[in-house]
């Protein structure tokens with residue numbers, strides 16, 4: 456069995472910094488990411504993987520290439536006209552950084568008049584000559600014209616539509632997390648969480664789930680419960696793999 460980035464003890468193989476993306480069921484176990492063969496699986500992905508909330512308009516390839524959710528180097532936006540969408544601290548921080556450090560012309564667009572981010576940051580932005588604060592506006596259309604993004608912005612609560620032109624856009628609408636990716640492994644979910652039995656079994660025999668990833672009546676998202684569920688899942692797996700063995704259920708060394 457070939458392994459990626461492993462640190463192995465006599466009992467356990469650790470695979471760190473590895474995002475699991477594929478699980479294929481075999482007769483006697485599972486193949487994980489085409490590299491690891493295992494008999495049973497415990498999913499403990501918490502509230503799931505995080506992804507940025509997307510810009511809410513249909514984008515063609517050209518426009519999509521100019522929309523950013525992460526910024527590695529602010530200097531890449533220097534001396535351009537940048538639209539920053541959002542009202543939280545990330546939106547305010549990026550607008551400030553670009554306007555103050557890189558001389559960028561910034562349009563800050565938010566759907567409410569009040570910002571969720573620090574009031575002092577919002578105030579600083581209002582006082583900068585190279586920042587235009589546009590509230591309360593929502594993006595309604597987008598197209599590339601004259602090598603710029605032409606964005607239609609609708610004034611909330613009215614039919615007024617204005618057009619602003621940006622070289623690029625930064626979207627800071629926050630992040631969404633969910634566990635729906637487990638559906639491709641055949642695991643059933645309920646309200647973005649994994650449905651389990653009282654033995655932490657999922658809908659796929661051999662795949663168990665624990666922690667904040669799971670749901671059942673009365674569950675609360677706390678650390679202690681996850682530890683207990685791990686014990687339940689391991690016991691259920693041991694009983695299934697070694698039905699002939701007598702397990703010392705109360706021992707923490709199972």
Ligand SMILES: Cc1cc2nc3c(=O)[nH]c(=O)nc-3n(C[C@H](O)[C@H](O)[C@H](O)COP(=O)(O)OP(=O)(O)OC[C@H]3O[C@@H](n4cnc5c(N)ncnc54)[C@H](O)[C@@H]3O)c2cc1C
Nearest residue numbers: 473474475499500501502503504666667668676677678679
């Ligand atoms: C602000 C805050 C305060 C809290 N305070 C408390 C407290 O005081 N007491 C308490 O008991 N609880 C508290 N909690 C809740 C507690 O943090 C959670 O119940 C606990 O962390 C859940 O543990 P978990 O292992 O299920 O998930 P997590 O701790 O979320 O771990 C899930 C891990 O899975 C990884 N992962 C996700 N998808 C994949 C994938 N495809 N492949 C590989 N890895 C993946 C993630 O990167 C993450 O490392 C708090 C939570 C928050 C947000």
